[in-house]
Amino acid sequence: MAIQVICDLSLPNLTADIINNGVAKGNTDYIWQVGAKMMGLALLGLVAAVGNVYFASTQAQKMGMRLRSKIFKHTMALGNKEFDDLGASSLITRTTNDVLQIQNVIIMMLRMMIQAPLMLIGAGIMAYQSEKQLTWVFLVAIPLLVIAIGGIMGSAVPLFQKLQKQIDKINLVFREGLTGVRVIRAFRQDQFEQARFEVANKDYTQTAIKVFSIVSIMMPIMTIIMNGTNLGIVWFGANLIGEMNMQVGDLVSFMTYAAMLLFSFMMLSMIFVFLPRAQAAAVRIIEVLDTKNKVQEKADAQVAKPDVVASLEFDHIDFRYEGAEEKALEDVDVKLTAGQTLAIIGGTGSGKSSLIALIPRLYDVEAGAVRVDGQDVRDLTKVSLQDKVSYVQQKAVLFKGTIRSNLAFGKADATDEEMWRALEIAQAKDFVADLPDGLDAVVEQGGDNFSGGQKQRLAIARALIKPASIYVFDDSFSALDFKTDAALRKALKADRDISQSVVVIVAQRVSTVTNADQIIVLDDGKVAGVGTHQELLADNEVYQEIVHSQMKEGEV
Structure with missing residues (x-):
């Protein structure tokens, strides 16, 4: 110049x-x-x-x-x-x-x-x-x-x-x-x-x-x-x-x-x-x-311990959204170990999604502690914590590319055999196999070229392909018919690797939660009851109301 x-x-x-x-x-x-x-x-x-x-x-x-x-x-x-x-x-x-x-x-x-x-x-x-x-x-x-x-x-x-x-x-x-x-x-x-x-x-x-x-x-x-x-x-x-x-x-x-x-x-x-x-x-x-993420790592945050027995614990936790007067969750206390399934059920706005969002530390608790594999999530680095948790959200999100590239989000080096295994557990193997290109079939933006149920099953398969201690399904069976829902839950129980992990299922349908080892019933952010289906059906009014609203007397 x-x-x-x-x-x-x-x-x-x-x-x-x-x-x-x-x-x-x-x-x-x-x-x-x-x-x-x-x-x-x-x-x-x-x-x-x-x-x-x-x-x-x-x-x-x-x-x-x-x-x-x-x-x-x-x-x-x-x-x-x-x-x-x-x-x-x-x-x-x-x-x-x-x-x-x-x-x-x-x-x-x-x-x-x-x-x-x-x-x-x-x-x-x-x-x-x-x-x-x-x-x-x-x-x-x-x-x-x-x-x-x-x-x-x-x-x-x-x-x-x-x-x-x-x-x-x-x-x-x-x-x-x-x-x-x-x-x-x-x-x-x-x-x-x-x-x-x-x-x-x-x-x-x-x-x-x-x-x-x-x-x-x-x-x-x-x-x-x-x-x-x-x-x-x-x-x-x-x-x-x-x-x-x-x-x-x-x-x-x-x-x-x-x-x-x-x-x-x-x-x-x-x-x-x-x-x-x-x-x-x-x-x-x-x-x-x-703008800083309010959920920050500690300066001395630890890497999550590998090769330990999977477990999940909500230790008397309270949670409140920023600026809210009322608590979204209050005194939730439950513990699960490897091979167990936790189901969370409750009405709309009862705090189900809020509770599971605490597991991968999308939010921090106000009181109490969330522990993954025996370690407080606040003491862990975010990367190592998220490696421990595989999470399927309510809305099935797929990315433009192929079925293979979407499954690779769960595990970048996954083999074709691992992908077909995950698809089989998620009850998606049949419809993917029927596609001309199979795993290389094109996925449009948002997965718009698939039905709601197909998108949900592909999102579940993506989560299952990831090796994790805890698998979280946030009302992600909602678009599945009863038969597919039951087959998927049965496949989860039968799989050798997943049986070494803790499975958390948020659901609206009673039929989805009946076989869970523990069921948390939430009502307006408070725990209305914890137990098995039979235990809650016997003496929990909130759970009884949910069951009777969905089933006839003979079905119950």
């Missing part, structure tokens, strides 16, 4: 030299000589400019790449609470549009922010050396520019900040429309969703039109001021030439330096107009990077 500026600042002086000493005196050789020098400087300036654009662009893109990677990596390390607070749509906007705003300003800064001050100072010095008597023109032009730019920035900056939030809203509505398209069609809410999107889109468009209209005023104002400046220079310069106090070449040179000076000032002003938008984007990105 320094080389480019030096070359640009040298050319007007050489132009003046050609006019004063070549054209005025009719010296053709001199014109060719100085012209060749100008050509050389112009070419050198061109090479320097190309180099500057190349390096500015590559550095801005690399910074964008690093930012996106850092945001994604940090987001993956956030807890459920922090992720919910930020919101998926907002995180997408921050990773894409906000990073793009910063990239654009980085390019502008590496080019204009360096070039403009150098050019401004250099052109001012050269103009003063060229003709001192005309420099007073800048005392009029520059204050006018400052007033115009200040007014435009004052109006545009708040609107740019508002614009970023409105992009979030468009993203939110559009994302909900895409993910919920089947529900929207089923309830014939197409018009309602289109109206929602139209409102968000219109708000963004109106703000964008307003802010860019304000910014676009800058160019006409700059043009008027620059042309007015040139008019003043020509007017007063012509008088000086007429009085023989100035040469024509010097006037041309001064006009060129004046244009450079004012154009540099305009470039700086453009940066200061777009900088607030990038600043708003940077604040939003920093907000993500500064």
